[in-house]
Amino acid sequence: MxxxxxxxxxxxxxxxxxxxDFLSAPAxxxxxxxxxxxxIREMERKYNKLKDRRVKTIFIGGGTPSSLSEExxxxxxxxxxxVLKPDCETEYTMECNPGTLSESKLKxxxxxxxxxxxxxxxSMDNDELKLLGRIHSAEEFxxxxxxxxxxxxxxxxxxxxxxxxxxxKEAFMNSLRKAIAMSPEHISVYxxxxxxxxxxxxxxxxxxxxxxRGEKTLFLPDEDTEYETGVALREYLKSAGYNRYxxxxxxxxxxxxxxxxxxxxxxxxxxxxxxxxxxxxxxxYKNEVNIKEYIKINGxxxxxxxxxxxxxYFEKTELSAMEEMEETMFLGLRMTxxxxxxxxxxxxxxxxxxxxxxxxxxxxxxxxxxxxxxCFRLTDRGFDLGNYAFGMFLFx
Amino acid sequence: xxxxxxxxRNFCIIAHIDHxxxxxxxxxxxxxGTLTDRxxxxxxxxxxxxxxxxxxTIKSQAVRIIYKAKxxxxxxxxxxxxxxxxxxxYEVSRSLAACDGAILVVDAAQGVEAQTLANxxxxxxxxxxxxxxxxxxxxxxxxxxxxxxxxxDVIGIxxxxxxxxxxxxxxxxxxxxxxxxxxxxxPVGDKNKPLQALIFDALYDAYRGVIVFVRIKxxxxxxxxxxxxMATGAEEEVVExxxxxxxxxxxxxxxxxxxxxxxxxxxxxxxxxxxGDTVTDTARPCDKPLPGYKKVNPxxxxxIYPADSAKYGDLRDALEKLQINDASLQYEPETSLAxxxxxxxxxxxxxxxxxxxxxxxxxxxxxxxTTAPGVVYHIYKTDGTMIELTNPSNLPDPSEIDxxxxxxxxxxxxxxxxxxxxxxxxxQERRGVYKSMEYIEETRALLKYDLPLNEIxxxxxxxxxxxxxxxxxxxxELKGYEKSDLVKLDILINREQIDALSFIVFKESAYxxxxxxxERLKEEIPRHLFEIPxxxxxxxxxxxxxxxxxxxxDVLAKCYGGDISRxxxxxxxxxxxKKRMRQVGNVEIPQEAFMSVLKLDEE
Numbered sequence: 001m002x003x004x005x006x007x008x009x010x011x012x013x014x015x016x017x018x019x020x021d022f023l024s025a026p027a028x029x030x031x032x033x034x035x036x037x038x039x040i041r042e043m044e045r046k047y048n049k050l051k052d053r054r055v056k057t058i059f060i061g062g063g064t065p066s067s068l069s070e071e072x073x074x075x076x077x078x079x080x081x082x083v084l085k086p087d088c089e090t091e092y093t094m095e096c097n098p099g100t101l102s103e104s105k106l107k108x109x110x111x112x113x114x115x116x117x118x119x120x121x122x123s124m125d126n127d128e129l130k131l132l133g134r135i136h137s138a139e140e141f142x143x144x145x146x147x148x149x150x151x152x153x154x155x156x157x158x159x160x161x162x163x164x165x166x167x168x169k170e171a172f173m174n175s176l177r178k179a180i181a182m183s184p185e186h187i188s189v190y191x192x193x194x195x196x197x198x199x200x201x202x203x204x205x206x207x208x209x210x211x212x213r214g215e216k217t218l219f220l221p222d223e224d225t226e227y228e229t230g231v232a233l234r235e236y237l238k239s240a241g242y243n244r245y246x247x248x249x250x251x252x253x254x255x256x257x258x259x260x261x262x263x264x265x266x267x268x269x270x271x272x273x274x275x276x277x278x279x280x281x282x283x284x285y286k287n288e289v290n291i292k293e294y295i296k297i298n299g300x301x302x303x304x305x306x307x308x309x310x311x312x313y314f315e316k317t318e319l320s321a322m323e324e325m326e327e328t329m330f331l332g333l334r335m336t337x338x339x340x341x342x343x344x345x346x347x348x349x350x351x352x353x354x355x356x357x358x359x360x361x362x363x364x365x366x367x368x369x370x371x372x373x374x375c376f377r378l379t380d381r382g383f384d385l386g387n388y389a390f391g392m393f394l395f396x
Numbered sequence: 397x398x399x400x401x402x403x404x405r406n407f408c409i410i411a412h413i414d415h416x417x418x419x420x421x422x423x424x425x426x427x428x429g430t431l432t433d434r435x436x437x438x439x440x441x442x443x444x445x446x447x448x449x450x451x452x453t454i455k456s457q458a459v460r461i462i463y464k465a466k467x468x469x470x471x472x473x474x475x476x477x478x479x480x481x482x483x484x485x486y487e488v489s490r491s492l493a494a495c496d497g498a499i500l501v502v503d504a505a506q507g508v509e510a511q512t513l514a515n516x517x518x519x520x521x522x523x524x525x526x527x528x529x530x531x532x533x534x535x536x537x538x539x540x541x542x543x544x545x546x547x548x549d550v551i552g553i554x555x556x557x558x559x560x561x562x563x564x565x566x567x568x569x570x571x572x573x574x575x576x577x578x579x580x581x582x583p584v585g586d587k588n589k590p591l592q593a594l595i596f597d598a599l600y601d602a603y604r605g606v607i608v609f610v611r612i613k614x615x616x617x618x619x620x621x622x623x624x625x626m627a628t629g630a631e632e633e634v635v636e637x638x639x640x641x642x643x644x645x646x647x648x649x650x651x652x653x654x655x656x657x658x659x660x661x662x663x664x665x666x667x668x669x670x671x672g673d674t675v676t677d678t679a680r681p682c683d684k685p686l687p688g689y690k691k692v693n694p695x696x697x698x699x700i701y702p703a704d705s706a707k708y709g710d711l712r713d714a715l716e717k718l719q720i721n722d723a724s725l726q727y728e729p730e731t732s733l734a735x736x737x738x739x740x741x742x743x744x745x746x747x748x749x750x751x752x753x754x755x756x757x758x759x760x761x762x763x764x765x766t767t768a769p770g771v772v773y774h775i776y777k778t779d780g781t782m783i784e785l786t787n788p789s790n791l792p793d794p795s796e797i798d799x800x801x802x803x804x805x806x807x808x809x810x811x812x813x814x815x816x817x818x819x820x821x822x823x824q825e826r827r828g829v830y831k832s833m834e835y836i837e838e839t840r841a842l843l844k845y846d847l848p849l850n851e852i853x854x855x856x857x858x859x860x861x862x863x864x865x866x867x868x869x870x871x872x873e874l875k876g877y878e879k880s881d882l883v884k885l886d887i888l889i890n891r892e893q894i895d896a897l898s899f900i901v902f903k904e905s906a907y908x909x910x911x912x913x914x915e916r917l918k919e920e921i922p923r924h925l926f927e928i929p930x931x932x933x934x935x936x937x938x939x940x941x942x943x944x945x946x947x948x949x950d951v952l953a954k955c956y957g958g959d960i961s962r963x964x965x966x967x968x969x970x971x972x973x974k975k976r977m978r979q980v981g982n983v984e985i986p987q988e989a990f991m992s993v994l995k996l997d998e999e
Binding site for chain 2: 007
């Protein structure tokens with residue numbers, strides 16, 4: 001039976017963080033409720049058209065899904081249970097943020113089948129948390145985390161952000177050690193990206209430009225610090241038993257995130273909710289990004305006679321074979337296992353090394369990539385210079 | 397229908413930049429109903445997008461207007477618009493040759509400026525009657541009476557009855573029109589004499605060939621006539637004659653002495669038409685050509701290369717087309733190790749260079765790499781010969797050089813007295829030699845300096861504006877060549893000399909320029925997987941060095957909830973940046989880097 005992964009977007013949070021450019025904002029309960037209703041209708045309607053596929057993973061992300069009221073959360077989770085029918089085989093993750101969790105919410109999640117939590121911690125340093133505009137302290141995280149364990153969650157991810165303004169290697173490693181001391185099964189470390197339109201952009205964009213040129217920065221860690229932090233981070237996690245399986249993701253044996261990996265392996269997924277991305281049958285879709293419009297499109301009087309691919313979307317791109325090749329490379333290379341050369345040949349009918357001859361030569365020659373066990377993959381240095389490597393695989 | 401010569405007025409409008417020349421032209425056209433409202437677009441005569449955007453006139457344009465004067469008679473006005481910038485003096489000169497009079501527009505708040513003077517002198521050189529108009533009287537700071545007096549004192553032309561107008565709001569435009577009738581002389585010339593017509597502009601049309609703009613001095617030009625261009629010797633049969641509507645060509649039966657118009661003759665070869673040439677009747681030629689006007693030589697040179705080397709032929713065609721109505725643009729093929737095949741092009745000044753560059757990019761959709769502009773140096777060799785050096789790469793070995801000369805200009809700078817000190821300092825820094833200073837009025841001075849041209853071609857104008865808070869105006873003309881202590885500064889990137897980055901510099905400034913150039917390039921060149929030394933050298937000796945550090949970390953790790961398209965867009969943007977690079981050895985150099993020398997003085 002064919003499978004599908006499902007992503008569900010909850011675009012609400014208690015307070016927008018200063019670095020955040022995801023589709024997310026605070027909203028009153030009434031609006032949240034209207035949104036959840038529309039989201040459920042979208043789920044019923046769209047999954048109905050994919051019924052022959054078994055749901056392999058579910059990922060409820062945001063925003064902060066755990067910031068939904070008890071009532072809205074139950075409504076959403078029970079609908080997910082009824083429509084998508086997850087079982088104990090299904091990897092079912094919900095994102096949550098410290099400061100929005102309660103025992104009853106955790107129990108609700110557990111009851112409806114959520115079996116993995118992804119906690120947005122970002123830092124274990126209270127000053128850094130304040131700087132990021134987070135609503136919680138390190139202590140609150142610890143409380144929430146232990147509560148989740150008590151409620152029976154045995155698969156937990158912690159998100160951290162590196163390269164924070166003013167953060168040196170030691171400061172980051174302190175956060176990391178404290179987080180690892182909690183023994184999560186999985187940890188993600190993303191370096192801070194200063195995105196346009198955020199408060200951080202106004203504050204630090206000049207610094208980003210300086211760093212790109214290899215110059216001294218005022219607030220952000222310079223490139224050397226970033227590099228050295230990266231080395232310390234991966235060595236420490238390795239010694240602590242966490243395997244790097246993707247550029248930013250580390251897990252204990254058997255605890256890799258199937259859903260996350262599915263994105264890089266280009267598995268099909270159905271994205272539900274505001275601005276959510278889908279990838280089904282070689283076509284990429286993006287949902288409506290305006291919440292009023294989104295609710296209208298998914299109103300209770302929508303006549304449902306369109307095939308899935310013809311429903312209203314904000315963006316829709318059918319991939320050509322060339323685009324599929326590009327993606328196979330720049331997504332596949334994010335994983336430590338890299339791109340399997342036989343799979344490539346089977347899928348496209350040509351050898352990867354023929355299509356990307358000069359690129360693979362150059363990367364291998366410069367020590368950014370290697371070919372081992374029939375796979376083309378990046379080395380540690382290749383991961384450090386990921387942008388450079390990925391960009392090479394786009395066609396002109 | 398025969399047109400009464402006494403009812404024709406051929407004139408142009410001259411002004412300092414920003415004094416409102418194009419706006420007045422618009423008002424005149426509007427008042428005389430030449431255009432319907434729908435056709436009326438601000439600054440009708442500034443045809444090119446570029447002109448509208450920058451608010452300057454680059455090319456001459458002409459339009460015929462019918463005006464019913466208060467004396468009850470109908471007059472034909474041929475208004476020929478002229479550029480205002482110092483770089484385009486040659487264009488002004490061309491337009492003036494087609495006119496009998498000129499309207500001088502002076503800003504009521506700014507008064508007489510350096511270019512006002514320069515343009516008036518040009519007009520007087522062409523024996524034109526100059527009729528002053530005081531514009532912008534609607535401004536709170538307008539001082540029309542003082543400005544009228546200034547015109548009389550400084551320029552020496554009667555200005556007490558000069559119309560006080562606002563071209564913007566339309567005040568007193570009628571008076572301008574009446575004075576055109578009264579003060580601009582009607583053309584002279586005999587329509588029955590042998591044809592003698594001056595080519596004052598031309599443009600290329602894909603369907604009709606070259607369209608030639610002429611002022612008929614004597615005789616008559618008709619379709620079907622066989623004509624001869626006296627300088628090139630080309631003979632053609634006239635296909636169509638006509639005059640200028642606003643933005644349109646309107647055919648008519650004939651153009652007779654005193655008239656301004658155009659003709660076409662299926663001329664495909666651009667080189668047959670030369671602006672300034674005299675057109676005559678093959679069957680009944682005139683005895684001698686008109687004086688034309690002096691040919692101007694380019695003062696600034698730079699290399700222009702197609703970003704995509706496959707576009708070399710397109711670039712050559714584009715330059716050829718631009719040269720039709722811009723005789724001062726010169727080009728010849730050259731080759732660079734770093735940039736491949738391109739052209740060494742000559743311009744009248746830096747603005748001219750920028751305009752050509754932008755026109756090539758916009759009108760011909762070419763992506764260009766331009767090297768740093770330089771002037772023409774005279775190199776006297778030990779064997780007694782002299783070469784005119786337009787490309788620094790061609791500088792002979794120092795052992796073969798006896799001495800070098802560089803071009804010097806006489807510059808006139810008009811500035812309010814508060815900034816005299818600042819401007820004198822600036823001129824000093826640019827190796828200027830003080831000549832004189834006179835106060836035109838209590839608060840304004842006219843400074844005269846001799847300056848090396850290579851010190852002013854880059855950013856002198858900007859520096860002048862910023863140090864005088866915008867109050868200084870500037871004009872210059874070539875004075876001659878003077879001996880100077882010059883060296884060639886070479887740039888090495890990753891130990892390889894980049895020919896396109898070499899430039900000639902005053903010896904004493906070499907160290908400073910070299911240092912800044914290295915700093916600039918360090919900012920422009922993206923980091924690579926390896927370290928890249930950037931060095932400046934004079935005669936093989938390294939005088940400055942910077943290093944582009946190797947790239948250690950560059951990741952884009954964030955996952956936007958499976959939004960792969962967004963990720964790809966970021967990678968594409970990064971790649972787009974790479975496309976604008978030139979691969980030299982194993983280093984990728986952004987195209988902008990080749991213009992770095994221009995920005996050396998920016999902080």
